[in-house]
Amino acid sequence: MYVQPYVFFNGRCEEALKYYCEKLGAEITFQMRYKDAPPDAQAGIRPGIEDKIMHAAIKLGSTIWMASDGHCDPDAGSMNGFSLSLTADDDASAKKYFDALADGGQVMMPFQPTFWSKGFGMLVDRFGLAWMVGVPEEHES
Missing domain, CATH: 3.10.180.10 (2,3-Dihydroxybiphenyl 1,2-Dioxygenase, domain 1)
Structure with a gap:
């Protein structure tokens, strides 16, 4: 068993991952945008976040962690x-x-x-x- 961090960047995921790749040598091993997910009639994609990152896996050193833009909620803390x-x-x-x-x-x-x-x-x-x-x-x- 192991624990992996999953970090939600509230709309800044792409910018953050690019920065970590450039400055820390991180590597994005997988990335999916909301628009790439299968259609869901009950819980469609909120307009305006289609190009945001739904899920990404990042390798930093010997660690794999995950990230997302999350719900891009302007009221999120x-x-x-x-x-x-x-x-x-x-x-x-x-x-x-x-x-x-x-x-x-x-x-x-x-x-x-x-x-x-x-x-x-x-x-x-x-x-x-x-x-x-x-x-x-x-x-x-």
Whole structure:
């Protein structure tokens, strides 16, 4: 068993995924737009969201996560109650990812050494998604 994050971007999914591909090296492995779904007479597609992303799978490092534009509800609140935790292979990569995600976002905790890691920081990116970026702790043998 495993748990996969499924993130709803409320109409900004395509923009977010493009950004993550460019800045983090993510790869979209599957993508379907609402207009590509089979017709449903009882729950048709709301006008204006036909070209929005209904479902996508994204590979980031060794993780596969999923995303959607969701219902594109202008009254929807911001994403909260969770963070994605990105563990980089080394300090330089972690700092690069942190800076890329922080661009246009809000830093909650600057990337810095902590008692548990050589580098760790927290932020909310330009799409409203919270991230924790760090380097794995080193164990003494």
